[in-house]
Amino acid sequence: MDSSTAEPTCETKCESAEQPIECKLYRHFAADGVLLYVGISLSPTYRLAQHRASSDWFGQIARVEIESFSSKEEALAAERMAIASEKPRYNRAGTVLNSEVDGLIAQVREELRHDTDVMLICDELERRLIKPSRTEYMREYMRNRRRAERAKQ
Secondary structure, X not given: OOOOOOOOOOOOEOOOOOOEOOEEEEEEEEOOXXXXXXXXXXXXXXXXXXXXXXXXXXXXXXXXXXXXXXXXXXXXXXXXXXXXXXXXXXXXXXXXXXXXXXXXXXXXXXXXXXXXXXXXXXXXXXXXXXXXXXXXXXXXHHHHHHXXXXXXX
C-alpha cells in the first residue's frame, strides 16, 4: 500500500500546526446494543471501510460512537481500558491477552495457593489486567481528559 492510500496514523501532525491531530476512539455496536469492536484511528470513516473489506462481523454494525483524544497515548489508554472493561465481541488482541493472563493467574493460584503474598499479587493482577471496573475506566478516562485540558491551556 503506498502512502497516498495508507490510513493516517495518530502520530500524524498538521502541516500548518505544532499540535498533533486528534486521535479518535471508536466503538461499533450491533442493533441489539452489543459492543462488537473498539479501536483507534485518525479517520474512523476510513477505518470503517477497512473493516468492511476485512471483517466478517461488519454486517452486524448498526451504530458507531466516536470519542476524540488529544494524543495517541491518551487514545491508546482509553482503548485498552475499554477493551478490558467492556469486552467487545471481536477485539482479538484484548480478549486473547485477557484469557492468557487469566489462565496464567489461575495456574499460579493453584500451584502456590499457600503463599499469601502470591495470592495478593494474583488479586492485584486480576484487578488491573482482567477485570477493571467501569468506575476505574471512568476515573482513568477523566484523569486523561483533565490532563489533556491542562496541556491545552
